[in-house]
Amino acid sequence: MPVQERRLILANIDRDGYTPDIDCYLRNGGYADLKKALTLDGPAIVAEVKTSQLRGRGGAGFSCGMKWGFIDPKKNTKPVYLICNADESEPGTFKDRQIIYKDPHQLLEGMIIACYANNVHLAYIYIRGEFVLGAQILEKAIAEAKTEGFLGKAINGTGYDLEIYVHRGAGAYICGEETGLIESLEGKRAYPRIKPPYFPAVLGLYMCPTIVNNVETLCNIKHIVRMGGAEFAKIGKPNNTGTRLLCVSGDVEKPGYFEFEVGALTMGELINDVCGGIKGGRKLKAIIPGGSSAKVLRAGERYKIKSKKPDGTMEEKEIGLLDITLDFDTLAAAGSMAGSGGIIVMDETRDMVECLANINTFYAHESCGQCTPCREGSLWMKKVTDRLVAGEGLPGDPKLLKTVADNIAGRTICAFGEACAWPVQSFVAKFPEEFAKHAEGKVATAARKGTVAQEPSKAMEAA
Amino acid sequence: MSNPRAVDPATQLVEPEHAFPVSEAHGALVTFPTGFEAKCDELITHYPVSKRSASLPLLHLWQETFGHISPQGIEWIAAKLDLQPINILELVTFYPMFRQHPIGRIQIKVCRTLSCALAGSYKLCDHFRERCGTATSDAHGIASSPEGKYAVEFVECIASCGTAPVIMINDDFHEAVTLQRADELLGKYD
Structure with a gap:
């Protein structure tokens, strides 16, 4: 029997008759968790979040409670700001869109609780510029929440004030990086800040302590308050608690977004049972498991995964790609990451060099240009994969790609350097025969037809 | 320049040449x-x-x-x-969304990134360019039709990879856009 979804955050989303307005939300028990939170004091809520072991859902998987705990309410004298990172732009990820468009009040409620817990009086939702309608939906939701007394002055009759504003980005991927986001919110170019000293918890927005949380993370806060941290921690696995929104795209029969307990199912169950298998009955070739920055996994690979047995001793198991359980730790042990939950599947007909060329074009376009290794390197890697695809590659190109990538990762201000290097490193290492074929000019143009072409004109010629 | 630019008494800074009102x-x-x-x-x-x-x-x-x-x-x-x-x-x-020059009244943005590319977004973009009669792209990758009605461009991931290929026409989002659907949409915005 296939693993059942555990819909916590998606509980109401796509349900018949469920609408994004506050009346519907209130009819379904909305804002009850906020009312409960307001009877607790802030540090108690922070403690519950720590107990829950919730890890951030934006990509890095950092402990949410620890992030909040960096701001010491006893020592801090500056105002604290909270920003909801709704700049969803990691290729393969489309979970936050569902929440924002279909259940905006769930996000607001989670966010108001998070603000109350951390004594925040001014918060922003940084939403990507392309979510034009999403921004309007959120603004309407904020207005409704204000009318009902859940936002603004003296929330729900308490002495707590909070203002939330929606701030639209303008098409730059780098705004998803939290310090780049902060710079952008300050009205500047989204150049990420160097850490240290500019950890958001210390010197964030307007040089004040700032919490930046992903949309899904903030929604979880509401459920943690309702269930209690300990109860929440029972969902999923230790250190991988809660549910996870998984977005599947690419070559599967039924792509889409799903919510499962973290670690409740394997990659194989997700792709074959939930998503109906590979499109057209073809064979699986590769999977990018956590947004396009995550290292690619190749069908047929074996991974040695260490895990703790119930008696406390460690055991090592060798598993295949489809046996990987979908949680933070197992994917990390397999050499990739759970990242933002965006899973891109590629079937046997796909040319891996073309797929990498597509990813490289993305990163070359999105590098903010602040650090030389990333600015020059991302473009250089794109040029190399472009010429490989065009059949004009040089024999040394696969090695060159690896050299350039190796010299970006770890040498930049923000993690974009790693984000653009990891795909290159993993694709070249795992599909050496395809890169070699391209480098020798042995790939016929016809073989590239209709997959992932470089220029529209070339795709036309091929077709 | 006959008129010397004003000096701000507070800061002693010379007013910039293009200070408001606009020159x-x-x-x-x-x-x-x-x-x-x-x-x-x-x-x-x-x-x-x-x-x-x-x-x-x-x-x-x-x-x-x-x-x-x-x-x-x-x-x-x-x-x-x-x-x-x-x-x-x-x-x-x-920021990619801002532009310094006027472009077509109907702006078509086709997602170029991996999941959409796997679902045929390159063909879709070609199709739009052909149907809209747009010339080659400018320095920003925007292809405009001669009479200035359409502007077709590739954009990076717009976060709906599960319903690829996706596009935006002006501020409206459209998903699972087949070539046939593309033609219908063009008719709607005409």
Whole structure:
């Protein structure tokens, strides 16, 4: 029997008759968790979040409670700001869109609780510029929440004030990086800040302590308050608690977004049972498991995964790609990451060099240009994969790609350097025969037809 | 230059050459639609700590109102926020959604990134270009039709990979766009 979804955050989303307005939300028990939170004091809520072991859902998987705990309410004298990172732009990820468009009040409620817990009086939702309608939906939701007394002055009759504003980005991927986001919110170019000293918890927005949380993370806060941290921690696995929104795209029969307990199912169950298998009955070739920055996994690979047995001793198991359980730790042990939950599947007909060329074009376009290794390197890697695809590659190109990538990762201000290097490193290492074929000019143009072409004109010629 | 530029008595700084009001070199002053300035002032109130934070919202508003960000727009917004024009210009050149030149009335943005590419977005983009009769792309990758009605461009991931290929026409989002659906949509926006 296939693993059942555990819909916590998606509980109401796509349900018949469920609408994004506050009346519907209130009819379904909305804002009850906020009312409960307001009877607790802030540090108690922070403690519950720590107990829950919730890890951030934006990509890095950092402990949410620890992030909040960096701001010491006893020592801090500056105002604290909270920003909801709704700049969803990691290729393969489309979970936050569902929440924002279909259940905006769930996000607001989670966010108001998070603000109350951390004594925040001014918060922003940084939403990507392309979510034009999403921004309007959120603004309407904020207005409704204000009318009902859940936002603004003296929330729900308490002495707590909070203002939330929606701030639209303008098409730059780098705004998803939290310090780049902060710079952008300050009205500047989204150049990420160097850490240290500019950890958001210390010197964030307007040089004040700032919490930046992903949309899904903030929604979880509401459920943690309702269930209690300990109860929440029972969902999923230790250190991988809660549910996870998984977005599947690419070559599967039924792509889409799903919510499962973290670690409740394997990659194989997700792709074959939930998503109906590979499109057209073809064979699986590769999977990018956590947004396009995550290292690619190749069908047929074996991974040695260490895990703790119930008696406390460690055991090592060798598993295949489809046996990987979908949680933070197992994917990390397999050499990739759970990242933002965006899973891109590629079937046997796909040319891996073309797929990498597509990813490289993305990163070359999105590098903010602040650090030389990333600015020059991302473009250089794109040029190399472009010429490989065009059949004009040089024999040394696969090695060159690896050299350039190796010299970006770890040498930049923000993690974009790693984000653009990891795909290159993993694709070249795992599909050496395809890169070699391209480098020798042995790939016929016809073989590239209709997959992932470089220029529209070339795709036309091929077709 | 016969008139020496004014010196601010407080800071002793010379006023910048293009300080508000906008110099005539950039053409006639624009006329604001009713409520435009009030809307700007309202947006600025969202940022009680720093007016500069209102830069992106004002740029969005300007572009929605006038179609593109003109030099006048840059100078007006800078003056409104007590900034230098360069502070605004550097945003216009950094953020992909802002443009400095008018483009077609019907703007078609096709997602280019991996999941959409796997689902045929390159063919889809070609199809739009063919149907709209757009010439080769400009330096920003935007292909416009000669009469200026259409502008077709590739954009990076717009976060709906499960319903690929996806596009935006002006501010509207459309998913699972087949070639047939593309034609229907073009008819709708005509």
